[in-house]
Amino acid sequence: MSSNPPPADLTDPSVLKEALDVSGVGVWTWDLATDAVTWSDQSYRIHGMAPGQFALTGTAFFQLVHPADREHMEATVRSALARNALYECEFRILRPGGEVVWVEGRGRGRYAEDGRLLAMIGTIADISAPKRTEQAMQAALEASAAGTFHWDMRSDSLRWDAALDRLFGLRPGEVVQSLAQFVALVHPDDRAGVIARCERCRTEGAAFEMEFRVVRPDGSLRWLYDRGRTFSDSQGRPVTMTGACVDITHRKGTELALRRSETFYRQALESLPGLTFTCGADGAVDYLSEQWQEFTGVPSERLMGDRWPLVLHPDDRAASLAGWQQAVAEGTFYDIEYRIRRHDGEYRWFQARGTPIRDTDGRIASWLGMAVDVHALKETQAALQAAGDRLVRAQRAGGIGVWELDEGTGLAVWSEEVAKLLGVATEKLEAIPTEVWGNALHPDDVPQIEAGLAAAWESGRFHEVYRVVHPDGAMLWLEAEAQVVPVSAGPGRRLAGTIRDVTERQAAEEALRSAARMKDEFLATLAHELRNPLAPLRTGLEILRRGKPGSAPVEQARAMMERQLGHMVRLVDDLLDISRISRGHIEIRHDPVEVGTVVAHAVEGSRQLVESKRHTLELELDTEALWVEGDLTRLAQVVGNLVNNAAKYTAPGGRIRVGSRRRGEQVEIYVADNGSGIDAAVQPRVFDLFMQVEGTRRHSQGGLGVGLALVRRLVELHGGSVTVQSAGIGHGSTFFVTLPQAAAFPRAAIAPAAAADAQAQVAGRRVLVVDDNVDAAETLETMLALAGHATRTAHDGHAAIEVARDFLPDVVFLDIGLPGISGLDVARRFRGDPALAGAFLVALTGWGTEDDKRMCLESGFDLHLTKPVDIAAVERALAGWTGFSVADADRPEEREPAPAAGVVRPLPR
């Protein structure tokens, strides 16, 4: 074992002395009874004195204390001694050279058994080095406006510096020396917190760190930040705390303002009527307002960053994201429309906008954006657009133009249709000066429009029908309607309205007016034409009455009367035909007809007129027999009308040529004359009903303007057409009838016509004439008597039957429209009476429709003749010619084969 030196004995005074020397702490004693003082070496060193230099009395010592600290130091010492407490004090001493040294003195009293104070023992330490540091600190603290404090928890003595006094706003003289005094200055709301914290420091040795408010004695409020450190004794019990405090009122204010403004903006964002968002500089979403979640039902955190397109319509995602990325890359404003899916699954249109927020350097720091629901707006817009489109389409379809005219500026706004209707080309559709449309007006209508506009500003309404002339010379009738309306923004008025093309309507109205005019003229002409023959007829009768039968004057009169009557009959026939065709009541036959026959019949019918005017008539028929399919009678009527006209409208001694020829698949029949000719302007209209060329009417050629209309309709019924050519007034006219050619028929195929002169006169029949028109009955009776028949008359149905029972007639001419019982009933009774049933019954009637004829047949008639009856027809009936049917009785010239048996019964012999 090694022999270790024995451990230092702490009870050994030399050891203690050495330790004290090492520590640099001076030791002193002070006998209070004698005032004698002892100093250790170290004490001398601290005071900068050599032994002998110091008087070694308490009084001398106190003289060494810096005058500024002396009183406080002495008081501290005496107070400690009085309380038998530790004396502890920092103070300055003055060295003999005048140097000031900070020292810390500590000491404790020594007492006798009886408690009498004997002496005091203590230490003195040079603390100038730490003190310098502390002073530097102090200066720093003062510069930082920080205050410091030291709190002795055991004695609850609080000391703080002048800076803290200032922070607390204490007036000179006011001091804070305990925790309670400090707490009293704390804002009531923060007090509890401060107390609790101090309590923790005291009990747990915790550090103090707090922000709290103090109320200064002047009532003002300051925010302080306080930080302290707890120091514990050797047993770990917290004993003191040292700390500093700064005024943070300004920072607090800024903080508060910042918080307030942040809250304000956040609340503002949340309360906006859209879905707001913010993004970082990189465009990644870092904030979505509550409305996002509310609207989409998707938690906002799932849409952060670049995940927001998740709630967009799939069709909108790519474009929206690309647009956003582009805006972020270029730092430009973002504006796009997309659909966002609502929590219920419905997509609604939003308009999203994002704008970059730049920092002071101009760099983009973040983005602020908002998506606003524009669904309803879009729908309304779409609906409006659709409605607008419909209106425009309707206007286009209807050719309706829309316009507005400003009263103040005189400028117009219009739609494309207006420009089209007016026939003007304008670059713009607005601010159109008056001349533009004014020049389009027909000069004659300018005054009307000017007056109309002037009146419109008065009455509020504008309605005019007027003409415009297009650059190509076309003339249009336009109808403009407008209303005076206030200008939507600002003062002033406008005329707003439409125009449309009424040219067709205008033409139709004109046609109606002209038709009405023609009808009036026609009625006048008709009256004239019907009255004309009456005078010569009357004169003729007079001649017949006075003249000798068979004498030349009587014969001439008779011929004249026949002509006049024939003329009247033709007029009435034409009229009836026209009305039948108009009502669709005419039927034409579809027989093979040879054109030569047609012409022959026509010429025959017109011979009298042609001869009376001493015209020469030349036939220029094709050598080949030309066939058409149709109705011989009607075709003869067509050509006859044309020949009649040629005779009428050619001065006596004229030349008329009637011809036929083949034209490809067609057959052409022409009638040419060298008469008055027809002006080119009226040629297209001569085939219109009631159309008579102005001037010719007055020459009283005898006509109603019906003939050519009838010609055209009949030709058309045959699938053909009719045209006229004339080199003009005085140059003659040629009418061409073109008909489809039919395949040639051998003549043998046509039923042989009964010889025209087979109508041998048959005398000696017993004939009863029944007509309530006594004259009509008697003239016919006379004629029959002259022809050698036995005749009777009756004037009503009953009389007819009575007479017939007595007379037993072979043939009865029976009027249908009889008083009492009708002709139809009379016929039935005849057929029902065995004595009379065999009579040949001939209906005489003004009713000539197919229906009338059918009714006659059904009632028992054998024949139907339309009044006025052609005497030849009567004669044929009496001759018992059965070559024509009931239906064809009026058209004996057809000589068609007899219809089915039973329809016509042979005459009784």
Ligand code: ADP
């Ligand atoms: P109208 O009864 O007047 O003869 P139409 O229909 O037969 O009626 O003829 C119509 C008009 O056509 C006549 O009024 C006449 O002015 C003109 N017209 C017809 N045929 C001829 C012709 N051959 N030469 C000259 N004018 C004619």
